[in-house]
Amino acid sequence: MSELVYYDLKRAATMTPSMPIQVARELGRRIVAGTIEEGTLIDDEASLTERYQVSRVVIRDAVKILVGKGLLDVRRGIGTRVKPRSQWVLWDDDVLAWHVNAPPNQDYINQLMDIRLAFEPKASRWAAERATPEALAEIEAAVVGMELEQGSVEKFIIADALFHRAVLRAARNDYLTAMEGVIYSALLISVQLTNQDPRKNSSSVSFHRDVYQAIADKDGELAEKLTKKLLKDAIRRLHEAFANRES
Amino acid sequence: MSELVYYDLKRAATMTPSMPIQVARELGRRIVAGTIEEGTLIDDEASLTERYQVSRVVIRDAVKILVGKGLLDVRRGIGTRVKPRSQWVLWDDDVLAWHVNAPPNQDYINQLMDIRLAFEPKASRWAAERATPEALAEIEAAVVGMELEQGSVEKFIIADALFHRAVLRAARNDYLTAMEGVIYSALLISVQLTNQDPRKNSSSVSFHRDVYQAIADKDGELAEKLTKKLLKDAIRRLHEAFANRES
DNA sequence: ATGTTTATATATGTATTACATAAATAATTA
DNA sequence: TAATTATTTATGTAATACATATATAAACAT
Numbered sequence: 001m002s003e004l005v006y007y008d009l010k011r012a013a014t015m016t017p018s019m020p021i022q023v024a025r026e027l028g029r030r031i032v033a034g035t036i037e038e039g040t041l042i043d044d045e046a047s048l049t050e051r052y053q054v055s056r057v058v059i060r061d062a063v064k065i066l067v068g069k070g071l072l073d074v075r076r077g078i079g080t081r082v083k084p085r086s087q088w089v090l091w092d093d094d095v096l097a098w099h100v101n102a103p104p105n106q107d108y109i110n111q112l113m114d115i116r117l118a119f120e121p122k123a124s125r126w127a128a129e130r131a132t133p134e135a136l137a138e139i140e141a142a143v144v145g146m147e148l149e150q151g152s153v154e155k156f157i158i159a160d161a162l163f164h165r166a167v168l169r170a171a172r173n174d175y176l177t178a179m180e181g182v183i184y185s186a187l188l189i190s191v192q193l194t195n196q197d198p199r200k201n202s203s204s205v206s207f208h209r210d211v212y213q214a215i216a217d218k219d220g221e222l223a224e225k226l227t228k229k230l231l232k233d234a235i236r237r238l239h240e241a242f243a244n245r246e247s
Numbered sequence: 248m249s250e251l252v253y254y255d256l257k258r259a260a261t262m263t264p265s266m267p268i269q270v271a272r273e274l275g276r277r278i279v280a281g282t283i284e285e286g287t288l289i290d291d292e293a294s295l296t297e298r299y300q301v302s303r304v305v306i307r308d309a310v311k312i313l314v315g316k317g318l319l320d321v322r323r324g325i326g327t328r329v330k331p332r333s334q335w336v337l338w339d340d341d342v343l344a345w346h347v348n349a350p351p352n353q354d355y356i357n358q359l360m361d362i363r364l365a366f367e368p369k370a371s372r373w374a375a376e377r378a379t380p381e382a383l384a385e386i387e388a389a390v391v392g393m394e395l396e397q398g399s400v401e402k403f404i405i406a407d408a409l410f411h412r413a414v415l416r417a418a419r420n421d422y423l424t425a426m427e428g429v430i431y432s433a434l435l436i437s438v439q440l441t442n443q444d445p446r447k448n449s450s451s452v453s454f455h456r457d458v459y460q461a462i463a464d465k466d467g468e469l470a471e472k473l474t475k476k477l478l479k480d481a482i483r484r485l486h487e488a489f490a491n492r493e494s
Numbered sequence: 495a496t497g498t499t500t501a502t503a504t505a506t507g508t509a510t511t512a513c514a515t516a517a518a519t520a521a522t523t524a
Numbered sequence: 525t526a527a528t529t530a531t532t533t534a535t536g537t538a539a540t541a542c543a544t545a546t547a548t549a550a551a552c553a554t
Contacts, residue, residue: 018536019536019537020536044504044505044506045505045506046505054537054538055537055538055539056538056539057536057537057538057539058536058537058538060506060507061311061536061537064308064311064312065311065315068312068315068316069315074505074506074507075505075506075545075546076504076505076506076507076544076545076546077504077505077506077544077545077546077547078504078505078506078545078546078547079504079505079506080505080506085421086421086424089339089425090421090422090425091338091422091425091426092336111420111421111422112422114373114420114422115366115420115422115423117369118365118366118369118370118423119365119366122364122365123365126361173358173361173362174332174333174337174358175337175338175358175359175362175429176362176365177333178336178337178338182422265507266507266508267507291533291534291535292534292535293534301508301509302508302509302510303509303510304507304508304509304510305507305508305509307535307536308507308508321534321535321536322516322517322534322535323515323516323517323533323534323535323536324515324516324517324518324532324533324534324535325516325517325518325533325534325535326533326534326535327534327535
C-alpha cells in the first residue's frame with residue numbers, strides 16, 4: 001500500500017507508463033524522499049542515458065517533467081540541479097504521491113491536515129447549500145462503503161478518501177475539486193504514521209454519516225461544524241500516535 | 248497590464264523564455280481562453296513545426312509542457328487533443344496566469360474568491376499565532392506600499408498582492424505559500440471586471456492595516472475575522488460591478 | 495603578482511533523419 | 525455481411541550533428 005493506492009484513486013494507473021514517465025517517477029521519488037539532496041547536481045544526460053539504458057530524448061523528457069513540477073532546474077553549460085523544496089509544486093499530484101513513500105515527517109503531515117482543516121469544513125457547508133441529488137448519492141455511497149468495511153484496511157481507506165472527494169465535488173468549485181490529492185496523501189501518510197487499523201476508530205464511521213446527513217438536510221452550519229470536529233479528531237489521534245512514537 | 252503582472256509577481260519573467268516555453272504559452276493562452284475548444288484535435292506536429300518555424304523537438308517539448316498542466320492529451324496514431332477543463336491543473340501558475348487574459352467569466356472569479364474566503368482568514372489567524380518578526384515586517388512593508396499608492400493602478404495592485412502573499416508566508420505552511428497564484432489571478436481579473444480604480448475604495452487600505460495590526464498583536468481571532476470582512480467587502484464590490492454591467 | 499582577455503572543456507538546446515509502434519481507416523477475403 | 529488483413533496517419537524513440545551558454549584554465553598585458 002502507498003503511492004500505488006494514490007494512483008488508483010486518481011485513476012492514473014496506466015498499465016505501462018511511457019518510458020519518460022517511468023524515469024521521471026524514479027528520479028522524482030528519490031528527490032522528494034530526500035535521497036538526492038536539494039542543490040545537488042544530478043548526473044548529466046549522458047550518464048543517465050547509460051544508467052537507464054534509454055536514449056537522450058527519453059532522459060530529457062523525464063527531466064522536463066520534473067522541471068514542470070519545480071523539482072529540477074536545468075541550465076545549459078552547468079547541468080541539472082535539484083531545486084529547494086520551497087519551490088516545488090507541492091499541489092502537483094505526483095509530488096503529493098511521492099511524499100507518501102518518503103520518510104515520515106511530522107511537520108509535513110501537520111501542514112497537510114491544517115490545509116484540510118482550512119478547506120473541508122467550508123466545502124461541507126457549500127455542499128449542503130448546493131449539492132445536486134447525484135452528488136448527494138455519491139457521498140452516501142461512500143458512507144455505505146465505509147460501513148461495510150470491505151475486509152481490508154486498504155479498501156477502507158479508499159472508501160474514506162472517496163467520501164471526502166465526493167464532498168469536495170458536491171461543493172461545485174473547480175479549485176476544491178482539484179484538491180483531492182491532498183486528501184489522499186494525508187490519509188495514506190496518516191495510516192503509515194499511526195500504524196493503526198483505522199477501522200478500529202469505532203466513532204469515525206458514524207461521524208462521516210453525520211456529516212452526510214447534515215449535507216443532505218441542507219444544514220450548512222452543522223455540516224461545517226461536524227466536518228471540523230471530524231478533522232480535529234483525526235488530528236488529535238495523529239498527535240497521540242506521535243506521543244507514543246517518542247516513548 | 249495583465250498576465251505580465253502575474254509573471255512579474257512570480258518573478259518568472261525571464262528576458263527570453265526558451266522556444267518551447269514561448270510556443271507552450273501561445274497554445275496555452277488560446278486553450279484557456281477557449282479559442283481552441285475542448286475535445287478539439289490540435290494541428291499535428293508537422294503542421295506546428297511549419298507554423299512556428301521550429302523543429303519537431305521544440306514542438307514536442309511545448310506540447311509536453313501543456314500535457315503536464317493537464318491541458319492536452321497526446322495519443323500516438325491519433326494526435327493531440329484539448330482535454331476538458333475539469334481535468335486542467337487549475338492550481339498551476341501558468342494556467343492561473345493565462346486565465347487573466349481569457350474572456351471575463353463571472354462564475355470563474357466567484358470560484359476564485361470563494362477559495363480565497365476559505366483559506367485567507369485561516370492564514371491570517373495562523374500568521375497571528377506564528378509569524379516571525381521578519382514576516383511581520385514584510386506584511387507591514389506591504390501596507391505602507393499600499394498607503395503610498397505609488398502613482399499607478401498597477402503598482403497599487405502589486406502592493407495589494409504583496410500584502411496577501413506576506414500574510415500567507417507568515418502562516419508558515421508550505422501549501423498556503425504555494426497558493427499565492429490564486430490571489431494574483433483573482434486581483435488582476437477583479438480589476439478588469441470591475442473596471443474601477445481600486446485606489447478609490449478609501450476604506451480598503453485601512454482595512455489592510457487593521458489586519459496587519461491584529462496579526463502584530465497576535466490576536467488570531469480578530470485577524471481571521473477582519474480578513475473575512477475584507478474579502479467579503481471585495482466580493483460585494485464585485486457583485487455590484489456585475490449588476491452595473493448587466494444594465 | 496594581479497587583473498584581463500582568450501582558449502578550451504563541459505553540458506544542455508535545437509535540428510535533422512530514420513525507424514518503431516499504436517490507432518484508425520480502407521481494402522480484402524471467407 | 526463479418527472478420528481479417530493491408531495501409532495510412534501520427535506520435536514515440538533513437539542516433540547524430542552542431543549551436544550555445546557557462547565555467548575553468550591558460551595566456552597575456554600591465
